[in-house]
Amino acid sequence: MKDCIIIGGGPAGVSAAINLKLNNKDFIWICGKSPSKKVSSAEHIKNYPGLPDVTGKQLAWALDNHASLMDIQKNEDIATAIYDLGGTYAVTAGENTYESKTIILCLGVTASKPIDGEERLLGKGVSYCATCDGFLYKGKTIAVMLTDKAFEAEAEFLCSLAKKVYLFPIYKDCKITAENAEIIVKVPQKIEGEKRVERIICGNESIDAEGIFILRSSVSPSVLLKGLAAEDGHITVDRQMRTNLKGVFAAGDCTGRPYQYAKSVGEGNVAAHSVIDYLAELKNN
Amino acid sequence: MKDCIIIGGGPAGVSAAINLKLNNKDFIWICGKSPSKKVSSAEHIKNYPGLPDVTGKQLAWALDNHASLMDIQKNEDIATAIYDLGGTYAVTAGENTYESKTIILCLGVTASKPIDGEERLLGKGVSYCATCDGFLYKGKTIAVMLTDKAFEAEAEFLCSLAKKVYLFPIYKDCKITAENAEIIVKVPQKIEGEKRVERIICGNESIDAEGIFILRSSVSPSVLLKGLAAEDGHITVDRQMRTNLKGVFAAGDCTGRPYQYAKSVGEGNVAAHSVIDYLAELKNN
Numbered sequence: 001m002k003d004c005i006i007i008g009g010g011p012a013g014v015s016a017a018i019n020l021k022l023n024n025k026d027f028i029w030i031c032g033k034s035p036s037k038k039v040s041s042a043e044h045i046k047n048y049p050g051l052p053d054v055t056g057k058q059l060a061w062a063l064d065n066h067a068s069l070m071d072i073q074k075n076e077d078i079a080t081a082i083y084d085l086g087g088t089y090a091v092t093a094g095e096n097t098y099e100s101k102t103i104i105l106c107l108g109v110t111a112s113k114p115i116d117g118e119e120r121l122l123g124k125g126v127s128y129c130a131t132c133d134g135f136l137y138k139g140k141t142i143a144v145m146l147t148d149k150a151f152e153a154e155a156e157f158l159c160s161l162a163k164k165v166y167l168f169p170i171y172k173d174c175k176i177t178a179e180n181a182e183i184i185v186k187v188p189q190k191i192e193g194e195k196r197v198e199r200i201i202c203g204n205e206s207i208d209a210e211g212i213f214i215l216r217s218s219v220s221p222s223v224l225l226k227g228l229a230a231e232d233g234h235i236t237v238d239r240q241m242r243t244n245l246k247g248v249f250a251a252g253d254c255t256g257r258p259y260q261y262a263k264s265v266g267e268g269n270v271a272a273h274s275v276i277d278y279l280a281e282l283k284n285n
Numbered sequence: 286m287k288d289c290i291i292i293g294g295g296p297a298g299v300s301a302a303i304n305l306k307l308n309n310k311d312f313i314w315i316c317g318k319s320p321s322k323k324v325s326s327a328e329h330i331k332n333y334p335g336l337p338d339v340t341g342k343q344l345a346w347a348l349d350n351h352a353s354l355m356d357i358q359k360n361e362d363i364a365t366a367i368y369d370l371g372g373t374y375a376v377t378a379g380e381n382t383y384e385s386k387t388i389i390l391c392l393g394v395t396a397s398k399p400i401d402g403e404e405r406l407l408g409k410g411v412s413y414c415a416t417c418d419g420f421l422y423k424g425k426t427i428a429v430m431l432t433d434k435a436f437e438a439e440a441e442f443l444c445s446l447a448k449k450v451y452l453f454p455i456y457k458d459c460k461i462t463a464e465n466a467e468i469i470v471k472v473p474q475k476i477e478g479e480k481r482v483e484r485i486i487c488g489n490e491s492i493d494a495e496g497i498f499i500l501r502s503s504v505s506p507s508v509l510l511k512g513l514a515a516e517d518g519h520i521t522v523d524r525q526m527r528t529n530l531k532g533v534f535a536a537g538d539c540t541g542r543p544y545q546y547a548k549s550v551g552e553g554n555v556a557a558h559s560v561i562d563y564l565a566e567l568k569n570n
Contacts, residue, residue: 015334015547022332047307049300049550050347051335052354062335069337239524239541256524258558262300265334266551273543 001099003027004275005091007079008106008218010038011261012252014063015268016104016275017072023276028100029067030075030093032217033150038108039063039261048261059261078217080128082225084245095131102247102278104271105225105235106264107218107254113233114220115145117191125197125211128219130154136211139163143200143212145170145188151215152176158213166200166207188212221254232256241271249274286384288312289560290376292364293391293503295323296546297537299348300553301389301560302357308561313385314352315360315378317502318435323393324348324546333546344546363502365413367510369530380416387532387563389556390510390520391549392503392539398518399505400430402476410482410496413504415439421496424448428485428497430455430473436500437461443498451485451492473497506539517541526556534559 006016009031017029042056051059067074077094082103091098118126127133130144134157144155145168152175159165159178167176167183174183190201191212200207221228221235229236229244234256241249251267253259291301294316302314327341336344352359362379367388376383403411412418415429419442429440430453437460444450444463452461452468459468475486476497485492506513506520514521514529519541526534536552538544 011334015332018332018334046355047300047303047554048335049296049303049351049553050333050344052351059335066334066337070331237524239522258555260551260554260558262554263551266545266548266554268334269332269545269547269551270543273545 001088001101003100003279004102004104005030005079005089005098005100006104006106007082007091007224008104008108008252008254009033009074010106010108010252011063011264012106012268012271013104014067015265016106016251016272017067017268018070019269019272020275021070021072023272025276025279028075028091028098029072030077030079030091032078033076045261078128078219079224080132080219084225084227087246089247092129092132094129101282102249102275103225104241104268104275105221105228105243105248105250105254106252106268106271107221107224107235107250109233109253109259110216110218110220114223115188115191115214117193118214119223121191121193121197122223124195125193126191127211127213128215130158130213130215133211133213134158134161137162140210141208142166143168143188143207143209145212145214145216146174147171147216149173149175150217154215155181155213166209168200168202221250239270240274241267242274247278286373286386288385288564289387289389290315290374290383290385291389291391292367292376292509293389293393293537293539294318294359295391295393295537296348296549297391297553297556298389299352300550301391301536301557302352302553303355304554304557305560306355306357308557310561310564313360313376313383314357315362315364315376317363318361322433322435322502330546363413363504364509365417365504369510369512372531374532377414377417379414386567387534387560388510389526389553389560390506390513390528390533390535390539391537391553391556392506392509392520392535394518394538394544395501395503395505399508400473400476400499402478403499404508406476406478406482407508409480410478411476412496412498413500415443415498415500418496418498419443419446422447425495426493427451428453428473428492428494430497430499430501431459432456432501434458434460435502439500440466440498451494453485453487506535524555525559526552527559532563 003025004027039060081092083090141164143166186202235250249271251271252264288310289312324345366377368375426449471487520535534556536556537549
C-alpha cells in the first residue's frame with residue numbers, strides 16, 4: 001500500500017513529486033512519457049518566475065532534470081482507471097494495478113471531450129489500453145484512435161492481434177503500415193452499440209467494429225474515477241486542493257483556469273502538503 | 286488612475302508583476318527593499334521546480350533579475366495605508382498617495398502580531414512612516430521601534446526632529462548614535478493613552494512618549510485596509526485569489542499555509558490574471 005500515487009507528468013505532477021520525495025513518502029509517479037510534451041511544445045515562456053524567457057523545451061528539461069537529480073522514479077505508463085476501495089484507491093496503469101492511501105490528479109486538460117458513447121460503452125468494447133485488453137480482440141475487427149505518434153507501437157501490437165484494424169490517427173504522418181490496417185482521415189464522432197460496441201460513426205460513414213481502443217495521453221477525470229466532482233470540465237477543488245473524494249487531491253490545469261505553469265507548480269506543491277497532512281491524520285486516528 | 290497596485294516584493298509580488306507587465310497593464314509595484322530579504326535568508330531551497338537546490342540568495346536574485354530584465358519599475362517604499370474610495374482605492378506609500386482600480390496584496394506573513402494598542406491609536410500617535418509624520422513630533426519625546434537595520438536612516442531622521450527618542454531595535458547591533466537617542470533592549474508590549482499615545486509599556490517599565498513610530502517591512506492586512514476579511518491571521522480568498530472587497534486580490538503567504546515559494550508564484554500569477562479579467566469586465570460595463 002503506497003502513501004500516494006501522483007498521476008500526471010506536467011509541472012503540477014513534478015512539483016507534487018518533489019515535495020513528497022523531500023518528505024520521504026512512499027509514492028508512485030505515473031507520469032506518462034517524460035519530459036512533458038505539452039510543455040516542450042510551448043514556443044516561449046516569459047512568466048515562469050526565476051527562468052526568464054525560456055523555451056518550452058528548456059522549461060520541460062529544467063523540470064525533468066529537477067526530478068532526476070532527486071532520484072525520483074518515473075512510471076511512464078498511462079493511468080487508465082482508478083477504483084475507490086472505500087478509503088483507499090487502486091490505480092490501473094499499463095498492465096499493473098497499484099494500491100494507495102491517497103491520489104494526486106495532475107491530468108492537465110484534454111483538448112478533446114470524450115467521444116459520444118465513450119463513457120457508456122467503456123469496458124464494453126471501449127478500452128484505453130492495448131496491452132491490457134488487446135488479447136480480447138484476437139481475430140476480430142476493431143477501431144483504434146491515436147492522438148499521438150507515441151501510441152503507434154501500441155496500435156501495431158493491436159494490428160498483430162486483430163483481423164482488421166481501422167486506424168484513426170488524430171495527427172499527421174501516421175507511419176503504421178500493417179497489411180490489415182486501414183487509415184481513416186476522419187475523427188470518430190460517435191460510438192454506437194446496444195450492449196457492446198457495434199460501430200463507429202464518423203461524418204456520414206458508419207464502420208462496423210467490435211471494439212475501439214482510444215489511445216490518448218490522458219483520460220478525462222470523470223471517466224478515470226467515478227464520483228469525482230467536476231464543473232465545466234474541471235475537477236472541483238478547495239484551496240487545499242482537496243476534491244470531493246477523501247484522500248483524492250488535484251492540481252494544475254485540470255482544476256481550472258488560468259492554464260499557467262506557475263499556477264500548476266504552486267498547486268502541485270499545495271496538493272503534496274495536503275497529502276502529507278492527510279497521512280499524518282490517518283496515522284493519528 | 287492606475288490599473289493595479291501590487292503591494293509586496295516577495296515571490297507572489299514578482300509573479301503578479303511579471304504577468305501584469307506582459308499584459309501591458311499600467312501598474313505600480315510597491316515592493317519595499319528588493320530583492321526580498323525573507324527569500325534571501327533561506328539557506329537551501331530544494332522544491333522550487335526548475336531551480337534544483339538553490340540558496341535563498343540565488344532564488345531571490347533569479348526572481349529579482351526576471352523582473353529587471355522585463356524593465357519592471359520598483360517602488361521601494363512601504364505601503365502604510367489603503368483607503369476604499371468606493372470601487373477604487375488610494376494607497377499611501379512613503380510620502381505619496383496613488384489611486385488604482387485594483388490592488389494585489391502580497392504581504393507575506395508578519396511574524397509579529399500588532400502591539401496591544403497599536404490599531405486603536407493608529408493616527409493618534411502611532412505612525413508607520415517617519416517621512417510622512419515625523420514633522421508632527423518636532424521638539425517632542427517619541428519612541429521608535431525598528432524591525433530591521435534598513436530603517437535606521439528613517440530613525441535617524443526622527444532623531445533629528447524630536448527632542449528625545451527611545452529606540453526599540455528588534456535586532457542586534459543597532460548603529461544609531463544620535464545624542465538624543467536612548468536604546469532600550471526590550472520589546473514594546475503595550476501602547477497606552479486615552480485619546481492619544483501617552484506611554485509605552487515594556488516589561489515592568491513605563492516610558493512616557495507622545496508618539497511611536499513602528500518601522501517594519503509590512504503592515505498587518507487588517508490595519509492596512511479596513512474591512513478586509515481575514516481568518517486566523519490570513520486574508521480570506523477564493524480560488525481566483527479574490528478577497529471580500531471588490532477589486533482587491535491577495536496572493537502568497539498572506540493567504541495561508543503552506544508557506545511555499547511555488548505556492549506564492551502560482552497565486553501571484555492567478556491574482557494577476559484575475560485582475561486582467563476584472564479590468565476587462567469594468568471596461569465592458
